[in-house]
Amino acid sequence: MSSPDFHPDSERLEARAAGELAPHEARVLDAHLRVCARCRSEVEGWSLLLGELRELPDRPPAPDFAARVMARVDVERVRQGAERPPLLARLTERLGDPVFGVVRRLRPPRRLPAGIRTDGTTLQTGSPRHLTPTGIQDYLEGTLAARTRSRVDAHLATCTACSAEMGSWSGFFRQIEALPTLAPRNDFADRVMARVQVEAVASAVARQQRSPWERASQGLARVTDRLLPTSRRGWILAGGVTAAPTLGVVAVVAAVVLNPLVSFPDLFTFLRWRGVEAVGSLGRGVLAVVAENPVTFALFELFAGVAQASPLALGGAFALAVALVGTATLVVYRNLFAPSLTGETHAQPTS
Amino acid sequence: MSPSGEPVPTGVVPPTFAAAPDAGVLPLDYATLDDRDVVALACKGRETAFRELLSRYERPVFSLVVRMVRDATLAEDLAQEAFIKAFHALGSYDPSYKFSSWLFKIANNLTIDHLRKKQLDTVSIHGSSSPGRGEEDSRPRIAVPDGGETPEDYTANRELGSQIENAIGRLRPEYRTAVLLRHVEGRSYEEVAEIMEVPLGTVKTYIHRGRNELKDLLAEVAA
Incomplete structure (x- = not known):
């Protein structure tokens, strides 16, 4: 908006001059006006014009003005026109909202010039200036600017129709603001608290x-907590499982230390040789099992098929794999890390 | 000693979650605490803080919901859901906003969702979010449920029978929410906009049109 290359439309500039823009809109527009002489001059022009219009005196029309106007107004035709909905509304009703509802929502709202009454009523035939319902409501809510408010006060002092309307609106405001606050049943709080897991919320x-x-360290601690035994029998079992290999290692070390024919370097060399041989045997065995297994052949065929598959099939398979992995991750996360916020609870009413 | 009997920290209660009051030596009077501090205590797992929030807002929230759905039993269920949802989402509450606005937003969204689902079985509640004259003329109204009152004869249901309550019940939901929040709850236009998640100008339109309709409806009844 502050770029001189982009200029707001005249309607907005006029609204700025009339002080009808919302504060945030006015701030944005003011930023533009500071750098754009053209728009600034247009706003000044609008301000001047609006000021002159405000100063125009109220000139009462001729006494028979209303009668002459009404003589040329076909009231029945106007009423029928008012009752007949717009073309778009009629088409919407006939063809359905899905079609024309979209058009209607895209259509910009009709903007009425300031001061034009929208309710179609008049307070006093022939009088050119009366307070609109919106103006009266804004006055009662205290949202009018001080200057406008004083003008309304001046008008109310001389216009009985608007005073009566103001009184009516004032009574309406009192009526609606006197509505009582309704209460639910007495056990409402207890029923809510019975379904709130206070500790889960806090955690x-x-x-x-x-x-x-x-979070990571606490998650790790939580997993560790889950792995630790929770009963004496569990601790004995875990202790036994842990102690057995430890005792075995201690026995081997003791045997090496106590036997003068065996030294640690010899033992290390022997273990390395046995280890290499064992790993080699294991590798050969695995290779033999895997390579000659019918499942392996099936997998090879599958991979060959995948290599020739279309990109769409590959994409679908990839998406499926991602979904499966994601679901599995979510399940693991929910079961290990996330506290449950659903279900019945422990919260009891305080005494 | 406070009714809750919980200890209170010495000194001034800090305004943020990070510096929420901890256990201290003085009795804690929840009624004197700001909403944000009570929320901070609730986040620390104090059940009394949850109950304090409930005691502060159960009536306003229930009032709004019951005037929206016009059924006390259903309104209690929806208000209950709103509180439970809010309490379980306290971690996502931003203390820079008013807690009450956040709570009303949750309650209003739940209520509007319920009305939408309900209207799927009957007739659409929406012409459009920016209504024009033609839409206003042809717009459907929310049906007022007849009877069905539970054996617990609520005061709320009796209150809802008054002329002005019936007139409010005939407004379209957006107008109803805006007018109730503005005039019954005394919320500012900005707060109403925040609760309803619509621009400020739209809220002004809703409130002005809602009041105009309401006044016309009351005039019809009086005539």
Whole structure:
């Protein structure tokens, strides 16, 4: 907006001069006006014109003005026209909202010039200036600018019709603002709290406020907690499982230390040789099993098929794989890390 | 000692989550705390803080919802869902906004969703979000449920029988929410816009048109 290459339309400039723009819109437009002499001059022109219009005196029409106008107005035709919905609304009703609802929503709203009444009513035949319902409501809500408010006050002092309308609106405001606050049943809070997992909320909030490192370490601690035994029998079992290899290692070390014919370098050389031989045997065995297995042949055929498949099929397969992996990850995450926020709970009413 | 009997920190209660009050030595009077501080305590797992938020907002939220759906039992269910949803999402609440606006937004969204689903079985509640004259003339109204009151004879249902309540019930949902938030809850235009997630100008339009319609409806009844 602040670029001189882009100029707001006259309607917006006129609204700025009339002070009808919202504060944030006015700020944006003012930023443009500071750098654009052309628009600034147009706003000044509008301000001048609007000021002159405001100063125009109210000139009452001739006494028979209303009668002459009404003599030329076909009231029945106007009423029928008002009752007949617009063409778009009629087509929408006939052909359905899915078709014309889109058009209607795309159509910009009709903008009425400031001061034009939209409700079609008049307070006093022949009088050119009366307060609009919107103006009256803004006055009662105290949202009018001080200058406008004083003009409304001046008008109300002389116009009985607008005073009556203002009184009517004032009564309406009092009526609606006197509406009571309704209460739910007494056990409403207890019923809500029975479904709120307070600790889960607290832990979820705390997790969101921690750094990623803290979250990772706490997640690791949680996994460790899950792996640790929770009963005495579990601890005995885990201790036994842990102690058995430890005792074996201790026995080997003791045998080496106590036997003068065996030294640690000899033992290391022997173990390395046995290790290499074992790994080699294992590799050969695995290769033999894998290479001569019918499953392997099937997999080779599958890969060959994939290589000749169309990009679409490959993409679909990839998407499926991603979905499967994602689902699996989600399941693992939900079961290991995320606290459950659903289900029944422990929260009890406080005494 | 506070009704909750919980300890309160010494000194001034900090305004942010990070510096929320911790256990101290003084009794904690939740009623004197700002919403944000109560929320911060709730985030620390204090059940009394949740109950304080409930006691502050159960009536306003229920009032809004019951005037939207015009059924006390259903309104209680929706208000309950709104609180549960809000409490479970406290971690995503931004303390720079008013808690009440955030809560009303959740309740209003739940209510509007419910009305939309309900209208799928009957007739669309929407002409458009920016109504014109033609739409206003032909727009359907939310049906007022007849009867079906539970044995617990709510005061709410009796209140909803008054002329002005019936007239409010005949407004389209957007107008109804805007008018209720503005005049019954006393929210500013900006807050109403935030709660309804629509531009400020749209809120002004909703409120002006809602009031005009409401006044006309009341005049019809009086005539």
